[in-house]
Amino acid sequence: MLAHASAHSIRDKKLAVKNFLRNFTLGDSRRRTKIEFIEIPGRDGQKFPKYINEYWTSKQRQACSLHEIAYRACFKGQLPGFFITLLTEPGHTVYDPFAGRGTTPIQAALLNRHVIANDRNPISAILTRPRLRVPDIAIVQERLDKIPIDKKAKADLDLSMFYHRETEAELVSLRDYLREKKYAGREDHTDEWIRMVATNRLTGHSSGFFSVYTLPPNQAITQKKQIKINKAHNQTPLHRDVKSRILKKTKSLHRDLSDKMQSQLRDIAKQALFLTNDARSTPTIPDETVHLTVTSPPFLDVVRYADDNWLRCWFNDVDLTEVEKNLTVTKSLKEWRGIMGHTLKELYRVTKKRGWVAFEVGEIRNGKIKLEEYIIPLGIRAGFACEGVAINRQNFTKTSHIWGVKNNKKGTNSNRISLFFKE
Template identity: 30%
Template sequence: MGVSASYQIQDLPLQWRSAPRRWGHPLHSLCSYFAMFPPQLAHFFVDWLTEPGDAVYDPFSGRGTVPLEAVLQGRRGYGSDANPLAVVLSQAKTRVPSKRTLLKRLAEIEASFVPSDVSIADEPANIAMLYSDDTLRQLVWLKKQLDRTDDTDCFWVATILGMLHANHNKSGVPRGFSISMPNTFAMAPGYVAKYIKEHGLVRPEVDVFDMLRTRLERLDLPTAKRSGGKTWTHDATAPPPSWLVKQRPKLIFTSPPYLQVIKYGKYNWVRLWFLGETSSEVDQRLMASSSLTRYLGFMKSVSENLKKVVADDGYVCFVIGDVRRGEEDLNLAQAVWDDVLQDQGWHLHGIIADEIPQNRKVSRIWKHNSGRATKVDRLLLLSPTAQNLPDVIPSSWTQQLSFANKHSLNS
């Protein structure tokens, strides 16, 4: 017997907060990403509000958490984003090649690699300071050979992006290809250069191909390709593609950008180099503003488009964090409802407060700026028309999902 969702809607965070912190398929950690919500959260809503075969969509797909959870639970997972980094990461999780195919492709690229034929003379100094010459030649070769429009190559690109920079373990062994760096973000090039000089950091000699093969062993990949969805480049303020409107997703679950919390391009300049992109150009494409008026206008366009997409009996959930404005926290989700969504005719099931443990927030590392980090995420749960929510059946969280078992935890 389920628990009445409408009666205890404010208690819903207890459902996903009860899961082990490290719960989730290994592919969720393929590459880190700023402002990512945990897979437990996405899993709960996909399991609760959809059935196998339904379509699930995230218009700000980030690292692909929602589409991956959809695919793992036998749904169709769709994701779009204006950030090319997000598109690659999400595509890798909706169209997952087999381990055998991936190893075969990597062997082909390695067999054609002749170090003396690969020039690194024209690579930016900011990149060259991170990698040994031999490692950089391997990366440059992979960069030239991999075609991210191909599913197998795209998966390798995403895997490489997750290893381009990482810290070293306590014994000094590199976890990635670079000097010891945080794996979530890349500090400004000037800061990194100064840090290297002050601490005498030495570029590690690592074999990229060997490290990639080792990484693959930990990802619990399918024995046959899983094409469970699709990812594409899209500005959420632009009209949705007609084919998506025909799909009528049962659930749209997403976390739009907040009020100027972070520059996604600026702190991913190393990964964007591998994608042939520049951080300044990427940040120009993405919503980042401290103007509440502009933000509400942005959300108006986004929500108007999503109303054309979601199924008549479907649901939309926005995850929107509180934002520090001066000495006070702004309940941004409430502002979006009051000033935008209410006038569009959405049915509000509730605004659910989900308090975030501060030791889990990436932005705590910014010291004097850390107060800008949101302490509360709020989930704006909507439907295009009035309807009842299904009962909640608590998850046991005792079983990890895999591609071999496409059933949800509650099966």
């Protein structure tokens, strides 16, 4: 009787999700969901639905300012927000094995869910953890005022193509201060916040960053290439005051946060778990504890996260060669599928019964390789049922470009999510 009732509620739950994706409308938008069916080779003609609509990138649903930390290939807060709201309740646990800048854990915490974040790149936790313990602006200001600046401080590598010598001295002084606090075990949440904001302000293309004009902040380039940019733009680095820029960015991250939200985030932080494992093996996460995973794995085509992060690694005293060695970087579809297959097996282990996985892959090679379809048999082999693919499509806009949405060349964005359920 109980078994029957539970089979019934599973069916109801799946049906509710299916109907939601099918009948979705946003505000007064008249756009209807387009449904296509895909057949996966080797699955006896079984068909899986693809639901296509503009589910979460519309202007009506701006993400919280707290997300505004740049990171290569990040998704928007609305993406995990959509699945967290649809598939979990407050108090549930939400996980991301490839957390990046922490979009999933931050959004989960904003929605009062418990969080587990994992990423092989230690810069990920540096960028994410402090945003669950957001210090008041006045406290950040007070702390910044106390940090001593040695006007003669110089970096142990040549950064003159990025920074004016005064900026460099301020940056190195800040780095030394944070190092000292860290190694003495005295780094507190305010220091961690300052570290996170400074890491985000190291280089970028506007005067809000510490550096001279360069690539956007998620793509640090080499010293040699920066010298070329400086020549091409006929520019030399001007003094950019480090502390005032940290304070300004702090205010901007605070923009959408109420006191109540800050205290909710602090509560979530008490139980939050930050890991730096390979996504295929996360023994710290007990079996069947995760209600929902929302994730986006490393791209198939080479995105060298380690190269993007060299300056961030220097500032944070992280060993770049270790990062380089540990991150998944591959152009081979076979190898990528192997790694994703193992990751999905591990996700099956940690997912609760009746839990979900939303596995996002971008559009690559001009849509010729449909990774979302390759993921389906891997998830099924791991033990999940596949409930189909949700595709979010939105016309390209300038603002969506800024915060790391993957844009294809035709002027539309698309996120492609294979959706799995553990029965």
